[in-house]
Amino acid sequence: MITDAKKVFKHCLTIGIVFNLMLLIFFKYFNFFIDSFDETAKFLGFTITPFYLNIVLPIGISFYVFKAIAYLIDVSRKEIEPTKKIVDFALYLSFFPQLIAGPIQRANYIFPQLSSSLTPSKTQLNDAFFLISIGLFQKTMIGDACGKMVDPIFFDLSKYSSFEITSAVLLFTFQIYADFAGYSNIARGLAKLFGMELTINFKQPYRSKNVKEFWSRWHISLSTWLRDYLYIPLGGNRKGKFIVYRNIIIVMLLGGLWHGAGWNFILWGLYHALLLMIYHSTKSVSLPKYLNNMVTFIAIVIGWGIFRLENFDQFRVFIEQISVMDLGDFYGRFIKMILTYGGVLFLIDWLQIKYKNDAIFTDFKNQPFAFGVTASLFVVSLFYILTKDSSPFIYFQF
Numbered sequence: 001m002i003t004d005a006k007k008v009f010k011h012c013l014t015i016g017i018v019f020n021l022m023l024l025i026f027f028k029y030f031n032f033f034i035d036s037f038d039e040t041a042k043f044l045g046f047t048i049t050p051f052y053l054n055i056v057l058p059i060g061i062s063f064y065v066f067k068a069i070a071y072l073i074d075v076s077r078k079e080i081e082p083t084k085k086i087v088d089f090a091l092y093l094s095f096f097p098q099l100i101a102g103p104i105q106r107a108n109y110i111f112p113q114l115s116s117s118l119t120p121s122k123t124q125l126n127d128a129f130f131l132i133s134i135g136l137f138q139k140t141m142i143g144d145a146c147g148k149m150v151d152p153i154f155f156d157l158s159k160y161s162s163f164e165i166t167s168a169v170l171l172f173t174f175q176i177y178a179d180f181a182g183y184s185n186i187a188r189g190l191a192k193l194f195g196m197e198l199t200i201n202f203k204q205p206y207r208s209k210n211v212k213e214f215w216s217r218w219h220i221s222l223s224t225w226l227r228d229y230l231y232i233p234l235g236g237n238r239k240g241k242f243i244v245y246r247n248i249i250i251v252m253l254l255g256g257l258w259h260g261a262g263w264n265f266i267l268w269g270l271y272h273a274l275l276l277m278i279y280h281s282t283k284s285v286s287l288p289k290y291l292n293n294m295v296t297f298i299a300i301v302i303g304w305g306i307f308r309l310e311n312f313d314q315f316r317v318f319i320e321q322i323s324v325m326d327l328g329d330f331y332g333r334f335i336k337m338i339l340t341y342g343g344v345l346f347l348i349d350w351l352q353i354k355y356k357n358d359a360i361f362t363d364f365k366n367q368p369f370a371f372g373v374t375a376s377l378f379v380v381s382l383f384y385i386l387t388k389d390s391s392p393f394i395y396f397q398f
Contacts, residue, residue: 032261135185
């Protein structure tokens, strides 16, 4: 009887996971698969009439699906007790600050908070003001500013020099970090206004000494999800080098696909898989710390270039333009932007390292200067939003 119950539970678990994955595949990848099949048929000399659907992508479906699967697996592993309150489960899946762009929260982190009184403390309110202010500043004054230079260049790469394109890739490296880390700070701040705590999603990733460390610092909630629910169940590091490499490729390929239905995301995932395999093969080699940091950062920047290229035509033009050494007409402007925005980002990182990556000020009443700085960041960012064309958050599309 117990064996039968276990089989039923296992079947229900499988159905739940497959159902959630099918939702994600249908809404996010159906037309991509059809388009890829059509392109393959044309390459082989066949002509087909592709069948596309006018699919509206549900808000935050990638985050919703991964949270739902994590809940099912955690219950099956008996790491958490299944909740008996449908309202708590619905809130866990759809809590609005982290629904659209994360972080991907675990049930064992959220449910204990829901069982207590959700009344924000004074410290949480101060932290919320700081996190929302710094997040808005990162997104608008760094992310959007970089985007205004990056987007026109990638729109028509053929018009720009190799130096300008290289600068655009570097500025996009700053843009996506400021944009996504900014959103994560805002999400954490909004949650604190409701007396809720969300996990830290970034820990100064561009200071990493190797690519493995990068993934322990960048989009931490996604990388830990992939590690705990895919990499380790596949065997992790336990079954020989070939299995380790296979697992890395599978995990990073899924991580790339998770970001969107495009070959650039697949190539980006495979590129990071290659970097991780190189790391595993050479981690015994000892290099000076600053050299490790520099090499890792360059490798990450190249990856963001792959991530930003939207199709193979762009990739071809990118290679053609980048291979011709040319400074262009505005190299001085690009250098100033790189130094300015990069410097501000690393200053913010330094502050968050110094104050353990959380809100810096917890008592504005006794710290008027801190309150003035935070309020200024908030007002400047709000003024920008109200007077300029602010860009959507990059990760809203994922």
